[in-house]
Amino acid sequence: MTPTGSGGGDPAAWDVARPRRPGRVAGADMAGFGVPGRLAGGLRVVPHPAVMLVLEVGACRAVVDDGAGRRHRGSVVAGPGFGDGGAVRAWGSQVECVQVRLSPVVARAVLGVSPVDVAGGMAVLDDLWGRDAARVREQLGEASSWEERFALTDALLARRCDVRSSVDPEVARAWDRIVACRGLVRIGALADELGWSRKRLWSRFHAQIGMPPKRAAQLVRFDHAAHRLVAGEGAARVASEGGYFDQSHLHRDVMAFTGLTPATVAGEPFLTIDDTAWPAPERTPDRGPVSRPGQFPAGGGGFTATPLKNV
Template structure:
């Protein structure tokens, strides 16, 4: 693995490191973040169609608040469609891992019960979370950290529960069609009733199929807004019925207007940190 050089000027607050080679596990993206400032960083999270694991490696604790006001300190797992989440701390240094929902189901074990909440990584991985965090803290470079994290993910994926082929197919269709799919058609394609697909998908992915498809579409809309496209143009390109429909979806997922999403600091570093989005993998 070549040296992972921190990407400068991605945003005023962060130095970012990314793996210099493709990972062994499809559906996984990783990035390392180090704050350039010792001032308090308080950042709202824009919901994303992947489960995010944030391993706290800094000197000061990383504190994460979810939509209900509950706080988690240290390494956390942020579930799908988790709106209203904020992370804050000083001297922040962390490794973020984004897992496509099918991979998260195997890697995290209780991911199907995670839903749209934030939980401590210790609650899902037990002692393995502490061991992995200690190894990451002791590592001499981001390259070493990425290798340690990948080994832990591969090990847990091999020992975990895989999603059913039908669910993996349905998720892949949602991604391919940017969320613009009908649940009834997908159920027919896998030979299941709508009720059975709804139940199995929610049990294995953590969201019902309709909300999962909406989340994929929202993510594309959010990134086009952040790229400077107007709300009217984005609504037409993504397939919303009209601009007000886009507005409702953005408010429902992010809790803010499309104008606010367009300038969200959380999205400012995406092109650098997440050049290959995890959720785009159908695995």
């Protein structure tokens, strides 16, 4: 659940930090956000193909309006595609948090909750972890730097991580294939590649990832298209190279996921800092971004690790 929208100061003034070293849990990536002032008008939540763990820091508690009339306070876990339709918003003042993007392949092992349990929605961390959630918040609040917060979060994820795989190996391979192909994969061909029937792939994938494989491919494809739009590429080119039938198809897909037109999505403030908070995976000269196994798409290039402000 990456913060977006106006208010809370110019996103250029946000405190955005990245860990200096990779974490111990494969398929988990984190960033720190400090948003000064008040989030006037709320921050739009744009869908992403990952399970989001948002750990609040400090005395100020954010509120998430899920678009269905329910408001959730405190640290949360959100399923892949959370924010679909563009109605989900976050509110608060002087917000600070550590946000973890988890591959759906490892989410259950790390969090003790399956993507299925929060598919398309969210859960308050207090309800899932009980008193542990309050202890984590207190520890993060006492940390004196982003690096210390990242170290605490990394230790937490490693401690909670189950040694068993959370999904079938074939499901993990299917997810990795969808990510590596940026969503441009035929589900029937994917089933054949795994040696499964299409029905079996649909059933197992949906039960363990939280959405059908076709929907996962659409979400991954949208994520890449959105970042290309923000990078300044024209909608016609993004559509033709991104697996859409035409520009109208891209328009409909972006509208369905965000409630916004492609031109408006290209100006979303959260996407302007996404490449800083979530640097792209490795790139090859001829193939572009390549995700590691068990991971998920990320934004563009860039790397930032900043000290905490006013701590």
